Amino acid sequence: MQIEVKNLQKSQIEITVVLSDAEMRPHVERAARHISEHRDIKGFRRGHAPYEKVKAEVGEMAIYEAALERAVQSSYYAAVKEKSLNTIGMPQVNVKKLAPGNDCEFTATVSVLPKVELPDFSKISVAKKDVTVEDKQVDETMESLRKMRGNEVAKSGPAGKEDKVVVDMDLSVDNVPVEGGQTKDHGVYLSEDYYVPGLPAELLGLKKDDEKKFTLTFPKEHYQKHLAGKDVQFSVKVKDVFERQFPELNEEFAKGFGQESMEKLLELLKTNLQNEATQKEEERQEAELLEQIISKSTFEDIPEVLLDAEKRRIYGELTQRVESQGLTMEDYLASVGKTPEEFGAGYAEQAEKRVKSTLALRAYIEREKIEVSPEEVQKEIDSMKEHYKKDPEVLRQLDTIDTRESLAGMLRNRKALRELKEKLIK
Numbered sequence: 531m532q533i534e535v536k537n538l539q540k541s542q543i544e545i546t547v548v549l550s551d552a553e554m555r556p557h558v559e560r561a562a563r564h565i566s567e568h569r570d571i572k573g574f575r576r577g578h579a580p581y582e583k584v585k586a587e588v589g590e591m592a593i594y595e596a597a598l599e600r601a602v603q604s605s606y607y608a609a610v611k612e613k614s615l616n617t618i619g620m621p622q623v624n625v626k627k628l629a630p631g632n633d634c635e636f637t638a639t640v641s642v643l644p645k646v647e648l649p650d651f652s653k654i655s656v657a658k659k660d661v662t663v664e665d666k667q668v669d670e671t672m673e674s675l676r677k678m679r680g681n682e683v684a685k686s687g688p689a690g691k692e693d694k695v696v697v698d699m700d701l702s703v704d705n706v707p708v709e710g711g712q713t714k715d716h717g718v719y720l721s722e723d724y725y726v727p728g729l730p731a732e733l734l735g736l737k738k739d740d741e742k743k744f745t746l747t748f749p750k751e752h753y754q755k756h757l758a759g760k761d762v763q764f765s766v767k768v769k770d771v772f773e774r775q776f777p778e779l780n781e782e783f784a785k786g787f788g789q790e791s792m793e794k795l796l797e798l799l800k801t802n803l804q805n806e807a808t809q810k811e812e813e814r815q816e817a818e819l820l821e822q823i824i825s826k827s828t829f830e831d832i833p834e835v836l837l838d839a840e841k842r843r844i845y846g847e848l849t850q851r852v853e854s855q856g857l858t859m860e861d862y863l864a865s866v867g868k869t870p871e872e873f874g875a876g877y878a879e880q881a882e883k884r885v886k887s888t889l890a891l892r893a894y895i896e897r898e899k900i901e902v903s904p905e906e907v908q909k910e911i912d913s914m915k916e917h918y919k920k921d922p923e924v925l926r927q928l929d930t931i932d933t934r935e936s937l938a939g940m941l942r943n944r945k946a947l948r949e950l951k952e953k954l955i956k
Contacts, residue, residue, distance in 0.1 A: 531547060531548070531549055531550075531553055531605060531608065531609070532546075532547070532548040533545065533546070533547055533609045533612060533613060534546040535613055535615070538639070539831070540641075540831040540833065540834070541641055541642055541643070541644040541830050541831045541832065541833045542639060542640065542641050542642070542833070543615070543617075543639070543640060543642050544637050544638070544639050545606070545609055545610070545613075545615075545621070545637065545638045545639075545640070546635070546636075546637050547602075547605050547606065547609050547635070547636055547637075547638070548633050548634070548635045549601060549605055549633060549634040549635075550633055551630075551631055551632060551633065551634075553605075554594070554597065554601055554634050557597040557598075557600050557601040557604075558593055558594060558597045559581060560597065560600065561593050561594075561596035561597035561600070562581045562584040562585070562593050562596075563577065564596065565584055565588060565592075565593065565596060566578065566579040566583075566584050569587070569588070571583055571584065571587050590630040591629070591630060593630075594628055594629070594630055594634075595628070598625065598628060598634070601634060602623055602625075602636055602638075606621060606623070606638050609638075615642060616642050616643040617640045617641065617642055618640070618641040618642060618643060618833055618835050618836060619640065619641055619835045620640070621638035621639060621640035622638070622639045622640070623636055623637070623638050624636060624637045624638075624639075641833035641834075641835050641836075642833070643889065643892075644829055644830035644831060644832055644833065644889065645829075645830045646827055646828070646829055646830075646889050646890055646892075646893040647827060647828040647829075648823075648827055648890065648893055648894060648897065649823065649826035649827050650826075651950075651953065651954060653826070654819070654822045654823060654826065654954050655954060655955075655956055656815050656818050656819045656822065656954055656955045656956070657955075657956060658811070658815065658955060658956065659811055659814075661804070661807045661808050661811045662807075663800055663803045663804050663807060667803055668796060668799050668800050668803065671799050671803060672779065672795075672796070672799060675787070675799075676776050676777060676779060676783070677774070677776060679776070679777050679783070679786065680774050680775055680776040680777070681774070681775045682694055682772040682773070682774055682775075683772060683773050683775060684770055684771070684772055684773075685771050685772065685773045686737065686738060686771075687737060687771070688735045688736065688737050688771075689720060689733060689734055689735060689736050689737070689768075689771045690720070690734075690773070691720055691721055691734065692720070692721050692773075692774050693720055693771055693772060693773055693774060694717055694718065694719050694720070694771070694772040694774060695717070695718050695720060695733045695736065695768060695770075695771055695772075696715055696716065696717050696718075696768070696769045696770040696771075696772070697715075697716055697718065697733065697766045697767060697768055697769060698713065698714050698715065698716070698766065698767045698769060699711075699712070699713045699716055699764060699765070699766050700712050700764075700765040700766075701757075701762050701763070701764060701765075702762070702763040702765070703757070703760055703761070703762055703763070705763065708756075708757065708762070711762075715769060718730060718733055719774075720733060720734055725749075725752070726746050726748055726749070726752075726762075727746070727747075727749070728746045728747075729746060729764075732744050732746070732764070732766075733766070733768075736768045736771070737768065737771060738768055738769070738770055738771055739767070739768060740767075740768045741765075741766065741767045741768070742764075742765075742766055743763065743764065743765050743766075744763075744764050745761050745762065745763050745764070746761075746762055746764060747759070747760070747761050747762070748760055748762055779792060780792065783795075815951065815955050816947065816951065819950060819951060819954055819955060820887045820890070821883075823887075823890050823950075824883065824886040824887055824890055827886070827890050827893075829886060829889065832882065832885055832886070832889075836885050837878070837881050837882060837885060840881035840882075840884050840885050841874045841877055841878070841881045842874075844874075844877045844880060844881060844884075845870070845873070845874055845877070888943075891943050891946050891947065894946050894950065895942050895943070895946045898946070898949070900942055900945055900946050900949070901942070902938050902941040902942055902945065906941055907934055907937050907938050907941065910937050910940075910941060911928050911929075911933075911934070911937065914928055915928055
């Protein structure tokens with residue numbers, strides 16, 4: 531088998547493979563057997579007709595054409611392995627020559643992982659920031675817990691600053707009703723910030739069955755682009771006013787959260803806030819570290835196939851978040867006035883950064899020869915099996931070779947990142 535590799539633009543290569551007729555022969559004979567198994571050939575049981583009889587029945591060119599797919603597939607992967615090529619995705623194949631008794635020649639155009647030149651790590655440093663939790667943060671969290679345990683009691687009097695008002699709302703711009711701007715039984719907590727500044731103040735003092743009209747300016751960064759920065763007319767009718775009654779902060783309140791005293795509850799809140807702040811700081815350090823590494827690294831052209839795959843991954847992650855809030859992506863995209871393609875274009879920069887981070891980590895792993903043992907992979911699988919022990923489909927997937935290889939790659943990335951953080955975060 532003759533193999534020639536030609537570098538193209540944008541991290542693509544063209545592999546030319548030439549198979550002699552002798553190298554084609556096993557594929558051709560296999561194709562002839564397959565044809566005889568699925569076609570009646572006079573005088574022979576299916577699958578038992580000799581090559582010459584099959585050739586006489588269908589023509590030798592038909593046999594070669596039937597052999598082509600398997601021949602191309604096996605020789606392409608053999609060429610990739612022989613030349614140690616890091617290909618991405620499926621190749622675009624173009625058959626140049628195919629005729630009985632002659633060489634078979636084809637080209638395969640495919641993307642490859644771009645080369646990465648890592649920076650001088652001695653010039654990269656990320657400074658740690660002290661993480662402290664103020665008493666004010668603990669008090670605010672305590673107040674949030676208190677409000678979570680509150681009761682809402684209908685009242686006939688005017689709405690106060692701590693009350694909840696339920697309204698029907700109609701929105702208009704220049705006296706033209708806004709599409710989708712009609713809301714029924716919408717609850718507004720007057721003590722909390724609202725996505726349209728000024729709405730709680732307009733509802734303050736209203737009673738059940740009161741009606742009111744007023745104008746508010748939507749924020750310029752509002753997600754509904756057709757309303758962002760515009761003066762919007764509101765027409766509201768109060769359906770109900772609820773007084774919010776909150777429990778006292780005492781031992782009984784603490785026991786409701788599984789703590790024996792307010793002192794213990796405060797300690798728990800402070801510990802949780804400290805852990806959360808520490809995790810956020812670690813995430814910031816990691817993000818800054820990767821940002822410095824990719825900004826100081828040199829990358830060959832990133833193949834579109836990698837960028838497109840990352841955009842789809844980002845879109846999938848967003849879809850999960852949106853659906854977890856009880857919405858559909860169709861409704862969300864309609865609210866922001868974008869098609870999936872337009873929305874994906876907005877994530878191009880994020881996708882490129884994520885791809886570069888992955889490529890830089892891969893280059894570091896190869897350079898430092900970072901490996902994970904079968905025992906490390908098995909430990910991760912055992913942990914996941916324990917977590918998903920009630921999901922038979924996940925358990926089945928965890929026992930596949932593909933999953934094992936994927937987890938090994940994830941663990942190598944995790945080990946490499948941990949090593950870089952230990953070296954470069956001071």
